Amino acid sequence: MIVTYAYTILYVKDVQKSIDFYTKIFGFEQKFITPEKDYAELISGATTLAFASLELGKSNLKNGFIESSNQQKTFGIELVFTCEDLEDLMQLAKKTGAIVLEDIKTKPWGQKVGYIRDVDGFLIEICTPMKN
Numbered sequence: 793m794i795v796t797y798a799y800t801i802l803y804v805k806d807v808q809k810s811i812d813f814y815t816k817i818f819g820f821e822q823k824f825i826t827p828e829k830d831y832a833e834l835i836s837g838a839t840t841l842a843f844a845s846l847e848l849g850k851s852n853l854k855n856g857f858i859e860s861s862n863q864q865k866t867f868g869i870e871l872v873f874t875c876e877d878l879e880d881l882m883q884l885a886k887k888t889g890a891i892v893l894e895d896i897k898t899k900p901w902g903q904k905v906g907y908i909r910d911v912d913g914f915l916i917e918i919c920t921p922m923k924n
Contacts, residue, residue: 801844810843862911871915881918
């Protein structure tokens with residue numbers, strides 16, 4: 793049996809607003825959006841980053857789920873995106889509405905790492921690629 797990690801789907805209040813945020817900051821291309829704009833996908837590398845409306849999420853999960861929000865602590869999970877020009881990416885994130893949780897720091901192994909929250913409150917780590 794071969795298993796492939798295919799999607800990460802974030803349940804959000806406004807799918808188009810979330811898509812706009814990720815395309816402006818990270819430069820991802822929109823792959824697909826439903827006519828109702830309640831589900832969309834971005835091309836973000838090997839794994840698709842997708843967004844579904846809260847209503848669609850609730851229709852999928854009969855017992856519901858905890859909604860992400862910038863008014864509460866972040867979930868114990870993060871999306872991680874790498875780039876070489878971390879300082880410029882952090883500045884663009886701030887200008888685009890991200891909330892900076894932790895400014896860029898250099899880890900003991902040499903990697904630079906910063907933490908932001910997106911417009912829906914999801915935790916994002918932006919960092920330089922790990923060197924071999």
